[in-house]
Each structure stands twice: as C-alpha cells, then as structure tokens.
Amino acid sequence: MNKTDFAADNGLFHRRAFLKGGLVATGALTFSSVAADERKAWMRQPGLGMEGYSQRSRFEADIVRQGIGGQAGTTGAGASRTPLEHLQGTITPSALHFERHHSGVPDIDPSQHSLIVHGAVKQPLKFSLEALDRYPHVTRQCFIECSGNSAALLAPDPRDASVSEIHGLISQSEWTGVPIRLLLEEAGLAEDAAWVVAEGADAARLNRSVPLEKIMDDALIALYQNGERIRPQQGYPMRLLLPGYEGNMSVKWLHRLQVSNQPALSRQETSKYTDVYANGKAEVFTFPMAIKSVITSPSPGLKLTDKGLYEIRGLAWSGNGSVRRVEVSADGGRTWADAQIDGPILDKSAVRFRLPWQWSGKPTQLMSRAHDESGRQPTRDEILELKRSRFFYHYNAIQAWQVGADGGFTNVYA
Numbered sequence: 374m375n376k377t378d379f380a381a382d383n384g385l386f387h388r389r390a391f392l393k394g395g396l397v398a399t400g401a402l403t404f405s406s407v408a409a410d411e412r413k414a415w416m417r418q419p420g421l422g423m424e425g426y427s428q429r430s431r432f433e434a435d436i437v438r439q440g441i442g443g444q445a446g447t448t449g450a451g452a453s454r455t456p457l458e459h460l461q462g463t464i465t466p467s468a469l470h471f472e473r474h475h476s477g478v479p480d481i482d483p484s485q486h487s488l489i490v491h492g493a494v495k496q497p498l499k500f501s502l503e504a505l506d507r508y509p510h511v512t513r514q515c516f517i518e519c520s521g522n523s524a525a526l527l528a529p530d531p532r533d534a535s536v537s538e539i540h541g542l543i544s545q546s547e548w549t550g551v552p553i554r555l556l557l558e559e560a561g562l563a564e565d566a567a568w569v570v571a572e573g574a575d576a577a578r579l580n581r582s583v584p585l586e587k588i589m590d591d592a593l594i595a596l597y598q599n600g601e602r603i604r605p606q607q608g609y610p611m612r613l614l615l616p617g618y619e620g621n622m623s624v625k626w627l628h629r630l631q632v633s634n635q636p637a638l639s640r641q642e643t644s645k646y647t648d649v650y651a652n653g654k655a656e657v658f659t660f661p662m663a664i665k666s667v668i669t670s671p672s673p674g675l676k677l678t679d680k681g682l683y684e685i686r687g688l689a690w691s692g693n694g695s696v697r698r699v700e701v702s703a704d705g706g707r708t709w710a711d712a713q714i715d716g717p718i719l720d721k722s723a724v725r726f727r728l729p730w731q732w733s734g735k736p737t738q739l740m741s742r743a744h745d746e747s748g749r750q751p752t753r754d755e756i757l758e759l760k761r762s763r764f765f766y767h768y769n770a771i772q773a774w775q776v777g778a779d780g781g782f783t784n785v786y787a
C-alpha cells in the first residue's frame with residue numbers, strides 16, 4: 374500500500390483511494406469450484422410462481438426488530454428498534470421501522486376515521502381519508518428519531534449492547550401526503566393563531582403542540598410510507614409528519630388538529646421530553662433533533678474474521694438541516710479522516726457514509742463524528758458537562774466501538 378492512500382492513522386484510507394484488486398481475496402476461484410456451481414438444485418428446476426404480496430428470502434428471517442420492550446403493567450406501551458447493523462442504504466424497510474407506542478397499535482377502519490381541523494380557524498373542517506387523497510400530495514424522504522434514542526449511553530458504565538439496542542430508535546422512509554398548510558389555508562386562520570395541537574386516535578390520545586410556523590413550512594399529513602399506505606405501526610391511516618423534529622411530535626393515527634394561540638402544555642411536552650440542565654434550568658421545547666452519526670458496521674454482534682480490508686459504514690443525520698461532513702477515526706479519536714457520503718444529501722434526512730479501513734489485527738477504537746450547518750456532533754463529556762443531572766432526552770454524542778484482538782466489538786466511552 375502506498376503511504377499517500379491513507380488519510381488518518383491506523384489504516385484509514387483516503388475516501389477516494391483506489392483500492393487495487395486482491396485486497397479481499399475471498400472470491401478466488403478454482404476450475405473445479407466453477408463446475409460444481411453449475412449443479413445447484415435451483416438451477417435445474419423452475420422456481421415458485423407469482424404472488425400477490427411477497428416476502429423476503431427465508432434465509433433473512435432472523436433480521437428482525439431488536440430490543441422489543443413493553444412497559445410493565447401496560448398493554449402495547451413500549452418500543453421496538455430498527456436492526457441498524459443489518460441494513461444498508463438509507464431507507465428503512467417499512468416492516469423494520471422502529472415503533473414507539475404509548476397504548477398499542479389501534480386497529481383503525483379508515484372508512485370510520487376522519488381528521489378534524491378546528492379551534493382558532495374561520496371555518497372548522499372535517500376530512501375523510503378519501504377527501505384527503507384528492508388534495509395535492511408531496512413526496513419526501515426524512516428520518517423519524519425518538520428523542521429517547523441513545524439514552525442508554527447516559528449510564529455511568531457503558532452497557533454491553535448492540536448499535537440497534539442503543540441507537541435503533543431512528544428509521545427513515547419516503548413519505549407521501551398532504552401539506553397541512555393547504556388544509557389550514559382552506560379553514561382560514563384566526564388573527565391570533567400561533568400553535569397547532571395535534572391529537573392521535575389511539576387509547577393514549579397522545580397530543581403535542583406544534584408552532585404554526587413549522588406546520589406552514591413542511592408539515593405533512595402522511596398517508597403513504599415507502600410507496601404503500603402507511604403501516605398500522607406508523608399511524609395508519611394518517612400521521613402527522615414533522616421532518617427533523619423529535620419523533621414524539623409526529624402524532625400517529627392523527628384525528629384532530631386544534632389551532633390555538635398557545636401550546637397545550639400536555640404531559641408529553643412537560644413531564645416528558647423536557648431536558649433539565651446542569652444549571653437547574655429546564656428546556657421544555659427541544660424540537661429539531663441535533664446532528665448525530667453512528668458506525669453501524671462493523672459494530673457489536675458483528676465480527677472481523679481476519680486482519681485486512683473492511684469498509685466502515687454508518688448513518689448520519691440532522692434535524693436542523695443537512696449533513697455536511699462525516700469524519701471517522703480508527704485510533705480512538707487521535708486522528709480523523711473524511712468519510713465518503715453517498716448522495717443525494719437531503720434536508721432532514723439520514724445519509725450513508727463509508728470509508729475503507731485496513732485492520733491491523735490489534736485492539737483499537739472506531740468512532741464517527743458528523744457536522745451540519747450548526748456545528749459538530751459533541752463528545753459524551755461535552756454533553757454531560759452541559760446537561761448533567763436529570764437529563765435523559767436528545768443525547769447525540771459520538772459513539773465509540775472498541776475492537777478486540779478477537780475482532781469483536783463492544784460499546785465503550787471514549
């Protein structure tokens with residue numbers, strides 16, 4: 374290897390390094406193995422026929438949501454996590470989108486469901502799903518992240534957990550629906566309209582207050598997820614979608630939008646999702662999810678089989694804008710190299726980053742840190758300094774993975 378191919382210490386290549394063939398020599402063929410390949414059973418008889426709605430390969434059946442946990446004494450209240458270490462690209466398959474329900478998934482008959490727009494409006498309106506379907510639609514890609522994501526890293530000692538158990542409360546979809554602006558313009562806003570309180574039709578009747586500016590900017594009534602009707606777990610038949618904002622505000626099973634001159638100060642925006650800072654002040658409304666990144670592979674549960682070339686892969690996202698830069702370190706944060714970011718880089722969307730790495734076979738630490746318009750992803754120490762005491766939500770610090778001499782990975786604090 375040429376010394377100039379490296380962009381940082383301990384084997385990190387430049388993102389545009391030209392990697393010559395033969396570095397990963399697992400595909401080398403001999404004449405006899407080529408011949409044996411011709412005789413596979415599936416090459417000698419016709420396969421299965423067509424079907425109405427198909428499933429993935431049976432060999433992939435163990436790739437499922439992780440860290441599924443219900444809250445004691447409740448029905449359907451809890452969370453499940455996206456298996457980030459097994460996925461590539463940026464779109465989460467709908468069946469693996471993380472879930473966070475406060476009272477289970479309601480079984481809503483769309484013909485019995487409607488959306489009411491009322492409160493500080495000139496004319497209250499009621500929309501059936503059929504009516505909403507006739508309004509102009511918008512399609513966009515964005516992530517949803519629960520603000521409790523990654524809170525496991527606040528534990529005094531690093532927990533032995535996987536990337537999905539720690540960071541799996543983020544997923545990304547392509548969403549299609551109706552800009553709420555259109556519905557409010559039709560209803561006509563009262564002079565003092567400043568907030569919109571959204572409520573869900575689940576038994577929890579979860580409600581959140583959203584500044585009118587955000588609603589008029591890019592809020593959607595999402596009806597479709599990755600091209601098909603939104604899944605029951607994601608809010609069928611309609612959910613509020615607030616790109617970049619903490620997941621809790623994207624109210625599922627949406628049935629009511631109440632325009633108001635003030636926020637509701639509901640349970641979910643006071644006792645929950647409020648951050649108490651080290652100086653004793655509490656921040657009630659933290660809307661956009663801040664810049665964050667994580668290496669998804671390699672990571673705990675995956676193993677490097679031998680020293681040599683690997684591609685470090687991960688996700689980076691920002692609810693404040695777009696990811697500008699991602700750096701990777703293979704020596705515990707001493708030196709950093711710029712990762713390749715796959716485009717297009719979209720607003721309030723997760724991107725995939727990657728960088729080739731030559732593992733020497735020795736223990737080390739892998740880390741990633743992302744930047745957006747407003748700055749760099751913080752270290753754990755920086756967050757603890759700022760938020761110390763009763764902090765739980767909105768944790769976005771740099772994640773470090775310890776690589777052992779055996780090629781295994783563990784969660785560590787850098």
Ligand SMILES: Nc1nc2c(c(=O)[nH]1)N[C@H]1C(S)=C(S)[C@@H](COP(=O)(O)O)O[C@H]1N2
Pocket residue numbers: 470471472473474475476517518519520572573574575577578579606607608619620621622623624625626
């Ligand atoms: N009606 C309703 N909306 C809801 C919730 C809920 O329990 N009920 N959970 C919220 C929380 S805390 C999050 S993080 C997101 C999760 O969305 P998802 O389950 O589609 O991933 O939905 C939000 N919207």
Ligand SMILES: [Mo]
Pocket residue numbers: 473518519520521620621
């Ligand atoms: Mo959440």
